[in-house]
Amino acid sequence: xxxxTLRRLVLxxxxxLVVSLVVFFIIHLVPGDPIDNLLRAGSTPEQxxxxxxxxxxxxxxxxxxxxxxxxxxxxxxxTSIIQGxxxxxxxxxxxxxxxxxxxxxxxxxxxxxxxxxxIAASYQGTRxxxxxxxxxxxxxxxxxxxxxxxxxxxxAVWLGWVPVSGARGWSSLILxxxxxxxxxxxxxxxxxxxxxxxxxxxxxVMLLHAKGLPPFIIQLRHVLRHAMxxxxxxxxxxxxxxxxxxxxxxxxFARPGLxxxxxxxxxxxxxxxxxxxxxxxxxxxxxxxxIGDIVQAAMDPRQREARA
Amino acid sequence: xxxxxxxLRIRFGAFxxxxxxxxxxxxxxILGIVGESGSxxxxxxxxxxxxxxxxxxxxxxxxxxFDGTDLVGMPERQLRRLRGGRIALITQNPMTxxxxxxxxxxxxxxxxxxxxxxxxxxxxxxxLELMADLRIPxxxxxxxxxxxxxxxxxxxxxxxxxxxxxDPELLIADEPTTALDVTVQAQIVQILVDLVRQRxxxxxxxxxDMGVVAQACDRVxxxxxxxxxxxxxxxxxxxxxxxxxxxxxxxxxxxxxxxxGTMSAIPxxxxxxxxxxxxxxxxxxxxxxxxxxxxxxPELRVGTSGNxxxxxxxxxx
Numbered sequence: 160x161x162x163x164t165l166r167r168l169v170l171x172x173x174x175x176l177v178v179s180l181v182v183f184f185i186i187h188l189v190p191g192d193p194i195d196n197l198l199r200a201g202s203t204p205e206q207x208x209x210x211x212x213x214x215x216x217x218x219x220x221x222x223x224x225x226x227x228x229x230x231x232x233x234x235x236x237x238t239s240i241i242q243g244x245x246x247x248x249x250x251x252x253x254x255x256x257x258x259x260x261x262x263x264x265x266x267x268x269x270x271x272x273x274x275x276x277x278i279a280a281s282y283q284g285t286r287x288x289x290x291x292x293x294x295x296x297x298x299x300x301x302x303x304x305x306x307x308x309x310x311x312x313x314x315a316v317w318l319g320w321v322p323v324s325g326a327r328g329w330s331s332l333i334l335x336x337x338x339x340x341x342x343x344x345x346x347x348x349x350x351x352x353x354x355x356x357x358x359x360x361x362x363x364v365m366l367l368h369a370k371g372l373p374p375f376i377i378q379l380r381h382v383l384r385h386a387m388x389x390x391x392x393x394x395x396x397x398x399x400x401x402x403x404x405x406x407x408x409x410x411x412f413a414r415p416g417l418x419x420x421x422x423x424x425x426x427x428x429x430x431x432x433x434x435x436x437x438x439x440x441x442x443x444x445x446x447x448x449x450i451g452d453i454v455q456a457a458m459d460p461r462q463r464e465a466r467a
Numbered sequence: 468x469x470x471x472x473x474x475l476r477i478r479f480g481a482f483x484x485x486x487x488x489x490x491x492x493x494x495x496x497i498l499g500i501v502g503e504s505g506s507x508x509x510x511x512x513x514x515x516x517x518x519x520x521x522x523x524x525x526x527x528x529x530x531x532x533f534d535g536t537d538l539v540g541m542p543e544r545q546l547r548r549l550r551g552g553r554i555a556l557i558t559q560n561p562m563t564x565x566x567x568x569x570x571x572x573x574x575x576x577x578x579x580x581x582x583x584x585x586x587x588x589x590x591x592x593x594x595l596e597l598m599a600d601l602r603i604p605x606x607x608x609x610x611x612x613x614x615x616x617x618x619x620x621x622x623x624x625x626x627x628x629x630x631x632x633x634d635p636e637l638l639i640a641d642e643p644t645t646a647l648d649v650t651v652q653a654q655i656v657q658i659l660v661d662l663v664r665q666r667x668x669x670x671x672x673x674x675x676d677m678g679v680v681a682q683a684c685d686r687v688x689x690x691x692x693x694x695x696x697x698x699x700x701x702x703x704x705x706x707x708x709x710x711x712x713x714x715x716x717x718x719x720x721x722x723x724x725x726x727x728g729t730m731s732a733i734p735x736x737x738x739x740x741x742x743x744x745x746x747x748x749x750x751x752x753x754x755x756x757x758x759x760x761x762x763x764x765p766e767l768r769v770g771t772s773g774n775x776x777x778x779x780x781x782x783x784x
Contacts, residue, residue, distance in 0.1 A: 362563040368560075369516055370578045370629065371551035384568050460568060460613040 160463065163456060168451055174445055177232065183224050186430055192216065193240040193428045204448030214240055216430075227434065235433035236438075239424075248436035249420060254439075256326050257416040260408070261401030263336045268343025269458060275344065276351025276386075281378055283356055291348065307338035307411040324413035331412075339408045343397060350393055354386035360452040361385075388455060395451020399444025468595035470515070470533070470637055471667040475529035477510050477519065477693075482740040483527060485510050485693040492669045493685075494636065498661065499684035499701070500673045501716065502632060505737045508673045509559075512639045515671075516556055517546040535636065552582035555630035557640040557659075561622035561647075565614040571625055572610030578633035590632075597628045602659060620651035633735065637669045638662070644679060652676075654682050677720045681705060686773065689713045692737060692748040695767050699774045709781040712717045747779070751768050755780045 194210050211217040215226060230237060236246035279291040314334060315323040322331045358364065359382055367377045406418030419435055424432035456462045468491045477485035485507035500508045513519055515531055517538060525587040529540040533554065538546065538583070550556075555578070558564045565574060576590035577599065585593060598606035601624045614622060623643060628639060640659060644652035660683050663670045672683060680687055680701065687704050689697040689712065697710040708714045715733045735752040738744060744751050747760040759779050768782070769775035774784065 166666065362558060362560055363566050364628070365518065365521065366558050366564050366629070367566070367577075368518055368521060369550055369556040370633070371547045371549070371581060372577060373547070381566050381569070385566075458568070461615050 160457065164453055167452060171445060171449070175442070178441045178445070179228060179438065180224070182434050182441065183227060184220070186425075186428075186433045186437075188219055189425075189428065191428050193213025193430060196241055196427045196429075199438060227431075231438075236435040239429055239432045241424075241427045241429045242432070246431050249432060250417065250435055250439060253415050253417050253420045254402075256414055257405070257409075257418065259326075259332065260335050260339060260405055260414065260416065264339040264343065264392075264405065265330060265401050267336050268340035269347055271340070272344040273351050273383075273387075273390065275348040276390075277355060277378065277383060279348065279352045280355030280359070280382075280386075281374075286399050287397065292352075295345045295349050295352075298341045299349070301341065303338050303342055304407040304411050306341055307334065307408055310334045310338055311411070326412075326414045329425050331414075335405070335408050335412045336416060338411070339405045343435025346393060346397075347390060350390050351386055357380055358382045358385040386456075388458060390456050391451055395447050395449075395454070396444075398450060399440065401447075402440055402443045468492070469496075470671075471530070471532040471536060472511070472515070472635045473530045473532070474510070475514060475531065476515055477507070477524055478527035479524045479740075483693065484740040485514070487530070487767065488690075488693070488695050489769065490688045490695055491636070492671055494669050495663060496686065497663055497670045497672055497684045498672060499680040499687040500690055501675060501677065501680055502690035503675060503686060503737050505692075505739075506677075506690040508690055510693075511640050511690075512556070512641045512671065512673055515639060516550060516552075516554065517541070517543075533617040548582070551578045551630075551635075552633040553635055554639070554707075555633055555635035557626055557630050557638065559642040559645055561619055561626050564626050565622060567614050569613075570610070570613060571612050571617070575610075575625065575628050575632050578629060582633040594628065594632060597631050598624075601628055603628070619647050620654065623647060623651075623655055624658070624771045627655075627662075631662070635668065637671070637674070639671045641673045643672075643676070644674070644676070652679070653682070656741045659683065677716060689716070692743060693740070694748065694777065696749065696778065697776045698767065698769060699776075700772075703774060709776040710749075710778045711755045711780065712749050715752075715754070734777060747777075 193214070194207055194216065197210055198207060210216065217222060229239065230283055236250070238245055239249060242249065275291050275294070279288045282288045311334060314320050321333050325331050355378070364377060364382060367381055368374070402417055405416065407420060408414070409416040409419045410422075417439065421433065421436040421440075423429075424436060471491045473489050475485065475488040488507070488511055489496065500511065502508055510519075510524065513522065513524070513539070514526055519525055526539050529539065532550065538549070549580045565571070572591060572594055575594040576587070579585045579590040579593050580587070583590075583593075595606045596608060596658050598609060603609055603621060603624050609617070609621070614625075617625065619749070627643075638659070643659065644655050647655060656679055659670060659672065662668055672679070674680060684701045687697075687699055687701055688695045689704075689710060691712050697704070697708070697713045699709070704713065705717060708717050712733075718731045719733065721730060733752055738748070738751070744761075747753070747765050750756045750760040753760065757780055763779070765777045765779050765782070766778040767775050
């Protein structure tokens with residue numbers, strides 16, 4: 160198990176290299192550059208060249224990449240061209256808000272989703288199942304920003320139970336978590352339901368019934384454990400989403416966060432900041448997948464042995 | 468009688484894949500149920516276990532009397548107390564019958580803890596004892612293994628141990644050897660026979676292997692298309708098979724003195740539940756078919772000897 164984890168960690172190095180290449184070149188493919196945002200109206204071409212030289216933007220892309228990569232290896236993400244502050248400081252200031260919302264939304268959607276999936280599967284074909292399946296369909300089609308707006312309207316504006324926007328205290332977190340988590344609930348519930356139903360059809364479940372075990376014990380202690388394998392897979396893909404997936408929600412609720420930081424940086428063509436944010440998000444996705452692999456291997460005794 | 472099935476009819480929607488099944492098994496007795504795939508053997512077993520609703524079926528008519536009590540219409544809660552306790556099931560495929568994510572031992576413990584009210588440690592001790600009885604080498608270390616670490620034969624012994632854990636009086640073994648190597652098959656059948664002789668269990672042994680029937684059974688019910696066509700003592704069945712279907716089945720057993728290339732088979736296939744012929748269900752494949760067989764369904768008449776046949780031709784003979 161430890162060997163497996165170490166091997167997977169080593170494999171992260173080439174992945175990191177490819178990600179850094181893509182992150183760097185993709186932003187330079189976008190037309191425009193940060194200098195436009197720094198120049199005052201009526202500036203001369205000489206001033207333009209001066210600024211380009213100051214940030215190293217006059218050199219070739221390869222050179223710029225090598226410089227950036229060299230600094231990155233020493234842990235330096237560079238300095239924001241527009242804001243003039245270290246990229247790492249900007250990320251560090253915004254990251255807690257993203258983490259707070261992302262982790263809460265992930266926990267909320269996972270727990271609610273699994274519960275809904277188990278209940279739907281246990282009452283398969285009944286009205287309970289139909290109702291939950293209906294909500295799943297609704298949850299996967301309703302856009303989260305629209306839901307966010309509706310939640311604000313009802314619970315903040317009309318009822319006044321929670322703040323309309325901002326990120327002060329846990330009460331300002333409730334609506335964003337619901338809005339951001341709904342899609343996740345639907346996804347987790349759907350996968351849990353199907354996996355539970357498929358597992359229930361296996362021979363060993365019939366034999367558990369033949370032992371006279373109560374159905375809820377069979378569902379929770381045996382079937383759910385098998386059904387969690389695909390659920391862990393989709394969850395591991397959502398761990399990366401925890402950090403960057405809630406951009407629209409951050410906008411709707413006027414919350415700070417990595418998503419808003421990235422969008423602003425993109426609009427201003429703030430290359431170092433865009434690269435820093437994208438790199439963070441990409442690494443979150445990769446590490447999420449890694450965690451998922453490890454958890455899955457730990458869950459299934461056959462995999463545990465094959466990968467030991 | 469330990470178990471008495473009387474005119475049992477199983478229904479799935481509009482179809483009755485099992486009908487008019489009458490058979491019985493006593494303590495210390497092995498009743499074989501033989502027949503081709505689709506003859507309703509496994510459904511009959513599922514019905515006795517009370518698990519038909521799990522697969523979308525129900526009992527439409529008849530009785531299942533276990534130790535004098537009718538199981539048909541018994542509340543699920545009471546059925547669950549019998550299931551895995553006084554009545555236990557051994558399934559066909561040991562590869563898929565165990566929970567692959569759970570260690571072997573606790574899977575055996577379950578029935579003892581549930582039905583005998585044993586503590587964790589008492590159940591463990593009982594499981595280890597059962598495993599030793601079933602000649603599983605080194606039970607204490609096998610107890611902590613996962614199913615994929617065992618061979619098919621060993622897994623089937625585990626399934627048998629699981630069935631015995633609740634101290635059953637009736638065992639239903641649904642093709643317990645079909646998925647196993649021939650060499651292992653004989654061992655598993657021998658284990659089952661020993662259990663019946665030593666513990667006085669009643670055993671229903673479902674198989675399509677006439678060799679297993681000859682080796683193990685006391686009495687045999689031959690099923691075709693959801694009906695019992697012949698019920699007989701095992702010696703009588705092999706020496707004087709009365710139903711043309713039984714005769715054909717016995718002819719299909721390969722013997723070493725047969726000339727090469729003369730394997731015998733029953734022509735045609737088992738008709739589906741939706742396309743049952745009128746009259747005797749075997750008539751399209753029967754060598755001795757008479758006009759009457761195409762119209763009138765023969766009924767199983769069980770004599771005082773406990774033997775019986777459902778065939779117009781055999782009755783006339």
